[in-house]
Amino acid sequence: MSEPSALSPQPSALGSYLRVVGALALKDLRLESRRRETVAGVLVFVLLVLGLFQFALDFERAEARRLVPGVLWITLLFAGLLALGRAFAAERDQGTLDGLLLAPIDRSALYLAKVLATVVMMSAVEAVALPVFAGVFDAPLLAPGVLLTVFLGTLGFAAAGTLFAALAAQTRARDVLLPLLLLPLLVPLLIGAARATDDLLAGAATPVSAPWWELLAGLCALFLGASVLLFDALLEE
């Protein structure tokens, strides 16, 4: 190992890894900010589904209170599926996946970059959707506890979703396969996020009915960790 000189310090391995992740994520985000296909489309979808729930469930303001967590999280779940469907679409359409794979980077960096980009894009959608939901349902959805829950849920969703989106993207019936693979695995995420939101909307500062935040955090760690280990196996020739 060469001595780091005072003038040009040796970059740490972790540092350059993170830089690669950041660069890849930035590439995706820059692409998105130019075309705005994913965020705009998903956002409109979210608002539309909100309307659909209203038409289907026909709730008055008073009853809606009980249903808000469920409606919110189901909507986010399906919106996320849409966003994931597009996560690898660019690489597939333009055939840039091979180029990325040939680059001398750890493939897990590609995975983390996709997760990061997905979280950022979903957060952009949520930044608009949450205030709208809060207004429509007259519910304090912008409280810090709720925001934390939404972040944890989004991160967990992106972590598991990116792994399986990469898998599904290389198969025939990718649109059908992704929900089938992902949704059963995400049941604990849905339960945790919805119940936590429920507790918070009822007035608690943190979830009280069960350690939901710990559950969500644990899921994030589990999915991120497992995916980092397994992502390689998905992209082999």
Added chain:
Amino acid sequence: MSSILTREPIAAPAGRDARRFSAGFGKQDRVLNVLFVLTVVAMLAALYAIFVYAPTERVMGHVQRIFYVHVSLAWLSYLAFLVVFVASIVYLWRRDERWDAAARASAEIGVVFTTLFIISGSLWGRPVWGTWWTWDARLTTTAILWFIYVAYLMLRAYVPDMPRAARYAAVLGIVGFVDVPIIHMSVVWWRTLHPEPTVARLDSSPLLPPEMLATLVVASVAFGLLYVTLMIVRVRLERARDEVRYLQQALSLRGE
């Protein structure tokens, strides 16, 4: 499934692995025959235990005897999916197709057992608690398991290309199984929030009389032997199918 007429290009199996195809249904049949006989004997013993030896439950009556088959199937399902998990890990590590065949087989058998578990639970719940379905923790968790492993089977169906399908399925097999305890925890926490009014499950009571426990053990052993028998037959089927694919490719290389 694969007949001599389909021509899907697949990679030839690894050299060392290719020798181990159990194309020999010959002498290995002895093991299988013994196992089959053992299974039948165990099943008969279990039937006796369930219907003659086990005491009649006070509250539910004879319907409660479904419990023995219901819980046994649950345990065997979990075992089957554990096998999928382990086989998936070893497959990704060693890339030996035999482990993938084991995973495939165990997943399918596991889905069969899980389906029967859910059906038996439903048929038990209806007379005892009045509903065909209850959202109690075990039933709910196992239902989610059912979805995960059905997705596993569908994944294999959607990806015919062999080493790829094995890898993808292995990823699902690993992530799915690791998710199980978390699914269970989340459902248990959720159910304690909104408990079913009549959810005094006999099997969760620590006061299971010893005769019932013994019967449960006998039933579980019987189903366990059945699982092993099914696994052996099923894995042989998978390996034979692998060999068919391999030979087909050899034929097409030769230009037929």
Added chain:
Amino acid sequence: MQNLPYLFATYAIVWLVLFGYLFVVAAQVRGVRRDLDLLRERLGDDDRRVLEAAGSPGAEGG
């Protein structure tokens, strides 16, 4: 006593499905054995030797 139909239905379904499954798998095994024999026949002796050298499966016969 009045719930015996459920008891019977459960055990009937369980046995039917399990033995049905065993039966189906056994039938599939027979079918694949047929295919294997056909394939090995088509490959002929020369190729069998080649396959054996390359480490093929049932070249030693089953």
